[in-house]
């Protein structure tokens with residue numbers, strides 16, 4: 001019953017299973033294993049020292065690294081001829097990561113670059129900071145911490161692509177944007193056998209992690225830009241609001257740090273509105289570079305402006321206009337939608353209300369009264385009109401054992417008037433969906449880049465997770481989008497916003513599916 005305060009992977013669960021595996025492997029290890037591990041680390045240390053000397057010498061004289069010093073990164077030009085890519089650093093929880101994913105799709109469309117689709121990062125593993133307070137991690141810092149988390153995901157076998165969960169197939173087939181899986185891209189760009197990262201052999205895995213760290217440090221722009229290979233964007237929400245068309249490039253934004261803040265934090269920043277196409281597109285320094293790396297692409301409305309990206313319309317560009325319309329709402333993949341519908345149709349089998357009650361996480365602890373009051377009012381009005389019992393699907397982070405003494409406990413006891421339903425980790429429907437997702441492997445099935453098929457095949461063979469991270473939250477959200485008696489959410493929760501969007505866009509009724517939900521409608 002514990003699921004509102006986390007996104008996709010439940011690290012606890014994963015670690016448990018992994019450590020069980022490891023424990024089983026332990027006794028088989030011979031002393032030679034540790035000896036070779038020791039030797040390997042010495043070798044690696046030697047290697048590190050060796051490769052880092054020329055780099056630091058060079059960085060002193062110029063910000064741009066010459067490719068000649070990095071023969072291993074000439075892949076930039078050779079293995080992926082002509083193709084240009086866009087990378088960015090998502091952060092925070094799933095909802096944030098999804099909104100940044102949409103912004104990345106938009107940027108990739110405008111700049112005509114192939115979007116590198118990232119994995120879903122661990123909940124709050126990466127934090128941006130506060131744009132309104134001008135206190136954020138720099139793009140470079142955030143790219144590096146994303147990289148650390150990605151390696152951790154690979155290493156522990158929890159890697160799930162955004163495209164495993166979010167359906168981008170229609171977008172890609174519309175040709176408005178091109179995409180490549182991050183692992184596939186890294187195989188090509190770093191010239192690495194990424195599938196080794198999924199190997200059960202510890203040595204292979206360790207050495208892969210080290211190579212990945214090096215490559216990631218370069219891709220993050222740790223050493224500055226690399227000729228024709230990498231352009232790392234340094235602008236962030238402290239200095240820049242990206243816009244597109246119809247505005248003066250470089251004009252001041254309406255939101256600026258006030259005098260007090262400038263004094264207190266010694267800020268010299270000015271926020272300018274810059275045209276992303278003019279700054280990073282054709283004719284710019286960045287245009288010809290293979291990889292363009294942004295930092296966070298987080299934005300939100302703030303004081304009449306936007307914090308970082310202000311592109312809501314593109315009247316002069318029908319292609320981007322239609323892209324903006326398409327990404328307004330991105331649905332879960334069909335496996336998830338179908339499971340949500342299945343629960344509505346086959347288990348609840350009647351019109352129902354959805355109650356999303358976030359009671360434990362952070363600020364929500366202090367708002368039980370208001371949260372329950374909203375539900376009570378809704379139920380009171382339903383009781384006046386509808387038949388009984390009233391069916392309610394409950395999604396909450398409060399464990400069932402703690403319902404006693406709360407309004408939820410009272411509802412559960414009053415079986416003459418209410419019937420409650422909920423989903424739990426490990427329920428058949430949930431595990432069934434996880435298996436289907438692992439089998440579908442959407443994240444690796446959309447390669448548009450020539451020469452990537454070998455890498456894809458290897459990854460599919462070795463890197464499909466044996467246990468797919470649970471998808472309970474997404475199924476619950478889908479069930480709630482099917483609730484024809486209405487939806488009562490917790491104010492201020494991103495889950496509430498996400499369900500409202502699904503309901504608005506008719507996820508439950510509009511998409512193709514195995515089951516008919518029509519009779520659930522009132």
Ligand SMILES: *[C@@H]1O[C@H](CO)[C@@H](O)[C@H](O)[C@H]1NC(C)=O
Pocket residue numbers: 082083084112
């Ligand atoms: C976008 O990029 C693709 C592939 O690099 C290229 O074939 C196409 O002509 C470009 N489109 C525009 C509008 O520049």
Ligand SMILES: *[C@@H]1O[C@H](CO)[C@@H](O)[C@H](O)[C@H]1NC(C)=O
Pocket residue numbers: 399401402
């Ligand atoms: C829930 O119940 C457990 C065990 O009964 C207790 O330890 C815990 O503090 C309770 N949590 C809340 C939020 O009431």
Ligand SMILES: *[C@@H]1O[C@H](CO)[C@@H](O)[C@H](O)[C@H]1NC(C)=O
Pocket residue numbers: 514515516
């Ligand atoms: C769904 O509804 C359509 C039309 O009402 C019907 O023909 C079809 O058999 C139904 N499918 C299922 C799986 O119940």
